[in-house]
Amino acid sequence: MARRLLVPLLSSSVLLLLWQLAAWYAHSSLLPGPARVFEMLIREVDSGRLPYHLGITLARLAVSFTLSMLLGSAIGLVLGRHPRLDRFFNGWLVIALNIPALVTIILCYVWFGLIETAALAAVIINKLPNVIVTLREGARGLDRDLLEMARVYRFGPARTLRHVIWPQLLPFLLTAARTGLALIWKIILVVELLGRSNGMGYQLHLFFQMFDVAGILAYSIAFIAVVQVIETLCLKPLERRTHGWRR
DSSP states (O other): HHHHHEEEEEEEHHHHHHHHHHHHOOOSSOOHHHHHHHHHHHHHHHHTTTHHHHHHHHHHHHHHHHHHHHHHHHHHHHHOOOOOHHHHHHHHHHHHHHHHHHHHHHHHHHHHSHHHHHHHHHHHHHHHHHHHHHHHHHHHOOHHHHHHHHHHHOOOHHIIIIIIIIIHEEEEEHHHHHHHHHHHHHHHHHHHHHSSSHHHHHHHHHHHHHHHHHHHHHHHHHHHHHHHIIIIIIIHHHHHHHHHHHH
């Protein structure tokens, strides 16, 4: 256990040292040192501002992530199992994958107004094509022998999905989830910056207007820490379970 923690601790220490050296060299408020940033972080936590805005952003992340994963997984599975539908909608997917996120966000706000539904829709629309493509590739590679076995033993659609299809799709689902977290929170920040009056993106915009780099870094570190907790407590245990099944 100690050896396992040694490398991450050493890596973090080197990063902090390089950051401090760069701050000493720059000697500017535009590049504050770690102590200044962590002081700002503690102050924002004590004031309640950071927990409030972080909670709002995480709520938006949870809703948009859940909906995009559910819809994307269902659509990807259908397209992967039905080649004709896949050929028909493939062009749509290519277009959706190449539309810039900023364009989608602006259009949602223009069409639906500066409301919460428009913000969530913009995030979901941006993430959905990635989930569909990932799960479609997994559905294309399903073991035909196992599917035939399920048909022979009359598993039925529900049992086949639970015991035959999903175990094979789990690695693809985890890939979509991991990339989804990395993508969605970045999109949410832009959504909040452009059209919301709360959340981490809104606060980062305020810090930008005041050239408060310490505030920008403090809020960024807080959100990165939360994402790492989600990765450690949720995604990695699922990944270990997936590898165990493959063995």
